[in-house]
Amino acid sequence: MSTILNRDTGAERIAPASVELKAGVDGISLPDPLGFGNLMAPIMALAYYRDGAWETPRLTALEPLQLAPHAQALHYGQAIFEGMKAYRNLGALFQSPSLLFRPYDHANRFNRSAARLGMPAIDEEVFVATLEQLVAHLDKLVPDRHAQSLYLRPAMFGVTDHLSVTPSTEYCFVVVATPSDAFFTTPIKAWIERRYSRAGAGGTGCVKAAGNYAASFAAAAPLREQGFQQLLWLDANQRTHLEEFTAMNVFVRWEGKLFTPPLSDTILPGITRDSLLQLAGPLGLVMEERPIAVAELLAAIRAGADIELFGCGTGSVIASVEALGDETGMRVNLPPAVVAPTLRKHLLDIHHGLTPAPKGWQWPVGTRKQA
Numbered sequence: 001m002s003t004i005l006n007r008d009t010g011a012e013r014i015a016p017a018s019v020e021l022k023a024g025v026d027g028i029s030l031p032d033p034l035g036f037g038n039l040m041a042p043i044m045a046l047a048y049y050r051d052g053a054w055e056t057p058r059l060t061a062l063e064p065l066q067l068a069p070h071a072q073a074l075h076y077g078q079a080i081f082e083g084m085k086a087y088r089n090l091g092a093l094f095q096s097p098s099l100l101f102r103p104y105d106h107a108n109r110f111n112r113s114a115a116r117l118g119m120p121a122i123d124e125e126v127f128v129a130t131l132e133q134l135v136a137h138l139d140k141l142v143p144d145r146h147a148q149s150l151y152l153r154p155a156m157f158g159v160t161d162h163l164s165v166t167p168s169t170e171y172c173f174v175v176v177a178t179p180s181d182a183f184f185t186t187p188i189k190a191w192i193e194r195r196y197s198r199a200g201a202g203g204t205g206c207v208k209a210a211g212n213y214a215a216s217f218a219a220a221a222p223l224r225e226q227g228f229q230q231l232l233w234l235d236a237n238q239r240t241h242l243e244e245f246t247a248m249n250v251f252v253r254w255e256g257k258l259f260t261p262p263l264s265d266t267i268l269p270g271i272t273r274d275s276l277l278q279l280a281g282p283l284g285l286v287m288e289e290r291p292i293a294v295a296e297l298l299a300a301i302r303a304g305a306d307i308e309l310f311g312c313g314t315g316s317v318i319a320s321v322e323a324l325g326d327e328t329g330m331r332v333n334l335p336p337a338v339v340a341p342t343l344r345k346h347l348l349d350i351h352h353g354l355t356p357a358p359k360g361w362q363w364p365v366g367t368r369k370q371a
């Protein structure tokens with residue numbers, strides 16, 4: 001067994017994920033169309049936390065887990081996840097077959113989610129090494145086309161079988177994968193949610209707690225029938241300001257600038273959002289974090305202002321919004337996107353290693369120095 005070296009110091013940190021495979025990817029072909037979640041990779045990474053320590057993650061066949069019906073996560077929702085992607089390396093900047101995007105930032109957010117839900121941290125080196133090893137084994141399932149990817153879903157949940165309302169003492173860490181097409185490639189319709197709230201002050205809105213997403217399902221159901229694809233959430237106190245979409249941060253281009261609401265404990269600090277903020281200067285764009293009042297935005301759109309609205313996130317990368325609606329029957333159409341397609345292409349070119357990016361954003365799979 002080889003030893004993984006710390007990315008910065010070169011010091012020995014951890015043993016890598018051991019491999020215990022009963023399944024392979026030979027003979028599996030990618031679905032056409034690829035879609036999302038249509039083919040689950042037959043291999044997953046798995047580790048348990050017991051007696052105060054994580055075991056070394058291992059790769060194993062994708063199989064149902066054994067879980068007591070009174071497992072803690074099922075009753076009290078002690079569950080978190082991340083959403084990440086491995087992209088086919090289509091450039092000459094790196095030697096590796098695929099690239100992870102900002103994996104240490106995802107590891108760091110995973111641990112912030114864990115801390116908020118009273119769960120144990122997982123070593124960031126272990127987290128990234130496990131993903132690298134999984135992606136290396138699943139290389140055949142990393143699609144070759146621009147904007148397609150192997151979507152990676154690390155998750156952690158409490159598995160202690162006890163009904164007391166206390167944190168679990170045992171946890172499962174799992175990473176599953178599915179080849180994914182680009183989604184929201186055509187402009188979407190967003191529904192301004194005025195009845196339900198996504199997150200309240202001091203709550204879990206700024207982390208990826210599983211329950212945040214379950215809490216959006218009832219709100220999302222009726223609007224789908226009306227052709228809307230995403231909820232656009234407002235602040236829980238006043239319902240006057242934009243917060244974010246269900247799985248994307250929001251940006252508005254207005255008066256020559258790009259605005260996004262400032263981070264708070266009710267907004268998820270998106271890695272794509274942060275990437276856009278960091279890329280603004282070099283791309284010659286002025287971006288500002290500032291509160292965006294929904295009434296002001298709608299009035300400006302109705303007055304014919306040159307406005308563009310888009311969401312950004314790992315899944316969609318960037319999704320332009322062509323129309324807004326709400327439960328009052330209000331409907332407004334937005335002018336065609338101007339900067340969103342350029343930003344989307346730039347980000348995807350970074351994802352695929354076609355254009356350089358800040359250090360640590362493009363993480364080559366399978367080239368880790370080993371002892």
Ligand SMILES: Cc1ncc(COP(=O)(O)O)c(C=O)c1O
Pocket residue numbers: 083244245246247248249268269270271272273312313314315
């Ligand atoms: C609520 C929410 N906001 C924003 C995002 C975008 O975050 P990221 O860019 O890190 O994928 C996501 C997706 O993870 C999300 O679930």
